[in-house]
Amino acid sequence: MKKFITFSIAAILLASCGSEPTLDDLIADQNTEAIQQRKTQLLNQKKELENKISSIESYLNENTKKKEGVLVSIAAVEDTLYNHYIELQGSVDTKKNITLMAEMQGILTNVYVTEGQKVRKGQRLARIDDGGLAQQIEQMKVQEQLAKTTYERQKRLWDQNIGSEIQFLQAKANYEAQQSSISSMQQRLAKSVITAPFAGTIDEVITEQGSTVSPGMTQLFRIVNLDDMYIEVEVPETYIASVKEGTDVKVEFPVLGESVESEVRQSSSYINPANRSFKIEIPVENKDQNIKPNLTARIKINDYTNESALLLPLAVISENQNGEQYVMVAENLKEGDNGFNTAVAKRRIIQTGKTSNNMVEITEGLEKGEMIIVEGARSVKPDQEIRIKA
Numbered sequence: 001m002k003k004f005i006t007f008s009i010a011a012i013l014l015a016s017c018g019s020e021p022t023l024d025d026l027i028a029d030q031n032t033e034a035i036q037q038r039k040t041q042l043l044n045q046k047k048e049l050e051n052k053i054s055s056i057e058s059y060l061n062e063n064t065k066k067k068e069g070v071l072v073s074i075a076a077v078e079d080t081l082y083n084h085y086i087e088l089q090g091s092v093d094t095k096k097n098i099t100l101m102a103e104m105q106g107i108l109t110n111v112y113v114t115e116g117q118k119v120r121k122g123q124r125l126a127r128i129d130d131g132g133l134a135q136q137i138e139q140m141k142v143q144e145q146l147a148k149t150t151y152e153r154q155k156r157l158w159d160q161n162i163g164s165e166i167q168f169l170q171a172k173a174n175y176e177a178q179q180s181s182i183s184s185m186q187q188r189l190a191k192s193v194i195t196a197p198f199a200g201t202i203d204e205v206i207t208e209q210g211s212t213v214s215p216g217m218t219q220l221f222r223i224v225n226l227d228d229m230y231i232e233v234e235v236p237e238t239y240i241a242s243v244k245e246g247t248d249v250k251v252e253f254p255v256l257g258e259s260v261e262s263e264v265r266q267s268s269s270y271i272n273p274a275n276r277s278f279k280i281e282i283p284v285e286n287k288d289q290n291i292k293p294n295l296t297a298r299i300k301i302n303d304y305t306n307e308s309a310l311l312l313p314l315a316v317i318s319e320n321q322n323g324e325q326y327v328m329v330a331e332n333l334k335e336g337d338n339g340f341n342t343a344v345a346k347r348r349i350i351q352t353g354k355t356s357n358n359m360v361e362i363t364e365g366l367e368k369g370e371m372i373i374v375e376g377a378r379s380v381k382p383d384q385e386i387r388i389k390a
Contacts, residue, residue: 028169069342069385072376074330077367082309082361084354085300086243090233092284092295096225097196099206102213103191104128107297108220111209119196125221126194128213132190137182144178178293191215198224224293229284230265231297234277242303243267249282250300256290264301304354316377317360318350324349327366328373328380330388340387345373345380 024114026034102108110127113119152169195376204222207213213220231251235243244267254260266281282299284291305349319325327350350365366372373380380386 003097009248026048038361058098058100058229064225070345070376070380070385071340071374071387071389072330072345072364072380073389074343074371075374077310077362077366077368077370077372079310082304082306082311082354083302084233084304084356084361086239086303088233088235088301090282090291090299092229092231092291092297094229094293095298096200096223097293098197098223099219100125100197100221100223100357101193101216102128102194102200102207102218102220104217105214106131106186106212107208108209108211108213111205113202113205114223115202115205117202119200119223120204121196121199122197123200124193128192128194128356130189130192130360133185133192137185140178140185144182147171147175147178149161159267194220196221196223198225201265203314226286226289229286229291229293231282231284231299233282233299234275235280235301236271237271237276237278238276239301239303242273243280243301247348248302250302251282252298253291253295254298254301255296258290260285306361309353310366310368311359312362312366312372313374314355314358314360316372317350318378325352326350327365328377328382330371330373333371333388340389343371343386343388345382345384346384347382 011012014335021034023035023038024251026038066274092186106129110131111125112127113123113125151171151174154163154168158165158168200223202221203224206219206221211218242263245264247264248266249262250259251262262282262284264280265283267281271278286296297319318329320329328345329348331346333341335341335345348365351363353361353363355361373386375389376386
């Protein structure tokens with residue numbers, strides 16, 4: 001308490017002598033109200049100084065520009081090959097990726113392959129118990145042989161005009177019926193043997209040996225061939241005129257870190273009304289067998305090519321209050337003092353085309369060889385003198 005009284009007296013004495021207490025004195029005196037007033041005073045002084053400094057800098061910059069010109073860099077407009085790409089996403093598939101089903105009722109008596117095994121087209125994969133069909137066919141063959149013998153005898157007699165025509169026709173019909181029955185039974189018997197529809201790899205053995213299987217319901221094997229891979233992509237209908245069969249495509253596989261060149265193999269003639277898109281099919285070469293079904297792919301479709309396009313960085317293009325796009329160009333280039341060339345800045349209204357990778361195609365307003373302002377383009381005004389960096 002005595003300390004507080006001492007500092008207060010000191011502050012009063014200083015004030016009475018006409019000198020303002022220091023900030024340390026106010027803090028030591030714990031005079032919160034005075035400290036707050038001092039803070040406000042200092043902030044006002046700070047703002048006043050900043051305004052003065054800003055005015056000085058503005059004056060100096062303006063006078064420097066008027067005297068020496070704004071320092072900029074320029075570049076010549078050149079024509080170049082320009083390929084524009086649509087970027088989409090798809091997944092890999094193969095037409096040779098199927099699940100084999102049982103085609104007859106019975107017990108799976110034999111499984112001849114294992115998972116991961118490579119098989120050739122037509123190779124036997126499994127067998128289903130035929131339920132005695134083989135024996136029935138053998139019996140029917142005996143009946144067929146008898147019907148054949150009877151038919152041949154009746155034919156010889158009929159050729160000699162011996163016997164009735166009806167006997168000959170009955171013998172012929174009986175023989176042909178036996179042949180048809182045997183053929184039908186052999187087709188049923190063939191369904192008891194499961195064969196590979198194409199060369200590939202047994203990706204999965206779904207049903208084990210000894211299981212009872214049903215036609216059209218029991219899955220037996222999954223067989224996959226990775227040679228004929230493709231990607232199916234949905235493309236917005238706005239590109240239907242530019243994306244068609246033969247269009248160049250770049251396919252990237254982010255997971256593998258690989259990319260391949262391809263082209264559109266097939267373009268759908270139907271537009272999906274739900275999302276206003278059409279499908280395209282892109283074949284993918286798979287030499288190393290690394291590309292698998294359902295692998296994610298990034299697709300870049302070359303929908304536009306210009307062999308002599310004028311390209312500019314997006315950063316140098318501005319827009320006026322009327323919505324027109326423009327660039328600043330350098331005209332009347334002259335040799336200047338101190339190693340700097342001089343020119344006059346001019347505003348040029350332009351028309352732009354397609355954009356990619358921060359570059360835009362200029363379709364109207366510029367000619368090859370003209371000099372555009374690159375660095376400092378947004379700080380110059382029309383008809384202003386500029387200095388050009390070497």
